[in-house]
Amino acid sequence: MTVAEKRLFSSITYRVAMNALQVHHCAENAIRCQATTRLLLAPLITLSLRLPHNQPLHLQRRCFHRAGRPFEGHRLRTGRACSQRPQNIPRCLNKAYSAAAPAPSEPAIHPVFEQNTGTFQYLVADPATKDAAIVDPVLDYDKCSHTITTSTADSLLSLVREKGYRIVRILETHAHADHLTASFYLQRQLAKQQDLKPPVGIGKRIGQVQSLFGQRYGIDAEEYEGVFDKLFEDNEEFAIGTLKAKALHLPGHTPDHLGYKIGDNIFCGDSIFHTDIGTARCDFPGGSPHALYQSARKILSLPDHVKIWTGHDYPPQAERDPVPYVTVSEHRQKNKHLRDGVSEEEFVKMRKERDEHLAAPRLLHESLQVNVRAGRLPSQNEAGMRLLKVPIKVKGTGTW
Numbered sequence: 001m002t003v004a005e006k007r008l009f010s011s012i013t014y015r016v017a018m019n020a021l022q023v024h025h026c027a028e029n030a031i032r033c034q035a036t037t038r039l040l041l042a043p044l045i046t047l048s049l050r051l052p053h054n055q056p057l058h059l060q061r062r063c064f065h066r067a068g069r070p071f072e073g074h075r076l077r078t079g080r081a082c083s084q085r086p087q088n089i090p091r092c093l094n095k096a097y098s099a100a101a102p103a104p105s106e107p108a109i110h111p112v113f114e115q116n117t118g119t120f121q122y123l124v125a126d127p128a129t130k131d132a133a134i135v136d137p138v139l140d141y142d143k144c145s146h147t148i149t150t151s152t153a154d155s156l157l158s159l160v161r162e163k164g165y166r167i168v169r170i171l172e173t174h175a176h177a178d179h180l181t182a183s184f185y186l187q188r189q190l191a192k193q194q195d196l197k198p199p200v201g202i203g204k205r206i207g208q209v210q211s212l213f214g215q216r217y218g219i220d221a222e223e224y225e226g227v228f229d230k231l232f233e234d235n236e237e238f239a240i241g242t243l244k245a246k247a248l249h250l251p252g253h254t255p256d257h258l259g260y261k262i263g264d265n266i267f268c269g270d271s272i273f274h275t276d277i278g279t280a281r282c283d284f285p286g287g288s289p290h291a292l293y294q295s296a297r298k299i300l301s302l303p304d305h306v307k308i309w310t311g312h313d314y315p316p317q318a319e320r321d322p323v324p325y326v327t328v329s330e331h332r333q334k335n336k337h338l339r340d341g342v343s344e345e346e347f348v349k350m351r352k353e354r355d356e357h358l359a360a361p362r363l364l365h366e367s368l369q370v371n372v373r374a375g376r377l378p379s380q381n382e383a384g385m386r387l388l389k390v391p392i393k394v395k396g397t398g399t400w
Contacts, residue, residue, distance in 0.1 A: 104128065106263040107243055109309070110159060111324035114138040114152045117179040117363065118312045120324050123156060124262055125165050126241030132165040133240050134198075135260065135267050136173055136311055139182040139375065141366055146388075148377070153182035157189055166194050168240060172202040172228075173269025173311060174257040175209045175371045177284060178361035184227075184375030199229035200374055203249065205256040206231065210372040212285055217369050217389050219378075227374035232258060250299070252292020253280040259299065265325075269311040272296055274323050275330060277314060278337030279347075281355050289351035293344045300338065304329035365390045 110123040117138060125132035137156060140149045160167060167190050170183045183200045191197035210224045232238075232247035239245065240262065248259040253270045260267045270280040271292065279296065282289040299308060306328045313322040332340045337347060361367070369388050370377065378386045394400060 103263075104242070105244065107240070107265065109265065110163075111309070112152070112156060112159070113313070113322045113324070114140075114179070115322075116140070118314045118322075119179050120309065120311055120313060120322070121152070121156065122267060122309060122324075123159055123163075123165070124240065124243075124265075124267070125163065126243045129241035130163075130165050131168045131241030131243075132160070132163075133169040133171055133245075133262075134167055134186060135171045136176070136269065137170065137182040137186055139180040139185060139370070141180050141363060143363060143366070148180070150182065150185060153185055153189075156182075156186065157193075160190075161193070166196065167198045168196060169230075169238075170198050170200045171260055171267070172200065172371075172374075173259065173267065174203070174254045175206060175213075175368065176270070177254075177364050177367050177371075178312075179363060180367050180370045181375040184373075187375075201230035201232055201247075202228050202374075203247065203256045203258040204231040204233055205249075206372075208286070209254065209256050213368050213372050217365075219369065219372065223376070223379065224372045224374075227376060248298070250295040251286075252282055252288055252290075252295045254284050255286035255288075255291075257295075259295075264303070264305060265307045265309060266299055266302070267309045267311075268299060271311075272299065272308055272331065272335070272338065273310050274313050274315075275326055275334040276316070276336060278335060279351065280312075281358055282351055283355040283358070289348040289355075290344065292351070293338075293347045296338050300328055300332055302328050304332075 108125045108127050110125070112121045112123065113119070114121065119136065119138050121137050122135040123132055124135060134156060138152045140152050141147070142149070167186075170186060172181060172183060187198055187200055206228060211221075213219070214221060214224055234247070234249040236247045237244065238247070243262055245260055245262045248261055248266070250257045250259045250268065250271050257269060257271065259269060259271065272279055279292060281287070282292050304327060307325040308328060308331060309325045310323075313324070315322055326335075331338060337350065366388055378388060380386055
């Protein structure tokens with residue numbers, strides 16, 4: 001490993017308490033950390049992945065419209081015990097943005113908020129043709145029981161059927177490190193219910209991310225090579241029905257990160273968050289606060305009315321509901337990290353200092369191992385088990 005890679009993989013302690021091969025506390029309880037990537041250098045423990053009822057995936061055809069407790073985000077230092085398991089309650093916001101007599105070039109946008117990971121997914125549709133795309137879908141994962149379910153993804157399918165849409169694309173902004181993608185699951189389900197198997201698209205630099213984490217986690221290359229159907233070039237234009245769209249390279253959070261411009265809307269993934277939160281972390285391998293600042297300024301140079309749809313929101317507890325978008329003008333006036341007048345030097349200093357004290361994402365290892373496979377699960381071993389790996393750090397002077 002090069003010196004640069006070692007720097008990228010510097011600085012988290014990740015401890016796993018195990019008894020009789022059962023994990024008794026969520027990994028987030030064990031994190032007392034400074035940054036994200038030292039843990040990827042540690043030895044690996046393999047954990048089994050459970051799928052309910054011995055099915056490939058557990059199907060639940062429900063769309064939840066009720067609100068739950070606001071998600072608190074990736075808090076520093078502390079977590080919750082396994083006995084306090086999160087509820088899978090995706091929030092299908094009742095409002096379809098831009099749907100009331102939109103301009104011919106503008107989409108109808110349906111945000112669906114998954115509160116366990118604080119993730120916004122989007123259903124973006126052409127009102128004229130009913131063709132649509134899904135952006136950054138979430139696969140539910142219970143870290144305590146190692147169980148995958150599909151309530152959130154099924155809520156998207158329910159919404160698609162309700163609106164009569166035809167999904168022509170599934171779009172990933174990057175290889176997420178905080179939730180598992182439902183792209184592969186949705187692609188299979190949609191191929192059964194419509195006349196098209198929608199391609200899954202991502203930026204062309206995903207290969208370097210797949211190679212890096214494939215090596216880190218010991219994933220055979222055949223499990224991640226060629227799994228994405230479409231690799232977008234920088235500034236590549238494409239269509240969703242009659243809507244014009246463009247893929248924008250927005251590095252900083254990760255090197256492969258894309259945004260998607262559809263009409264007067266930017267789906268920015270994990271680049272810019274709500275104004276009271278600011279921006280995404282930059283301490284993942286290949287991340288750069290300098291690059292994120294430049295990416296953000298590129299977005300904020302667009303006209304004031306353009307809407308920036310974020311990939312996450314972590315509302316301060318009980319203070320507000322999740323907010324899916326903020327305009328360019330609002331960000332330039334109010335964004336705590338990027339408002340007008342903040343220099344690149346000031347931003348980089350702030351971002352580095354903040355990232356040094358952030359805990360690792362709760363689903364870091366599970367997410368990366370599934371997401372470099374485009375949402376496919378690990379192959380079954382001879383015992384019929386699907387396995388994921390987590391690194392451990394051994395402290396003390398003993399020899400192991």
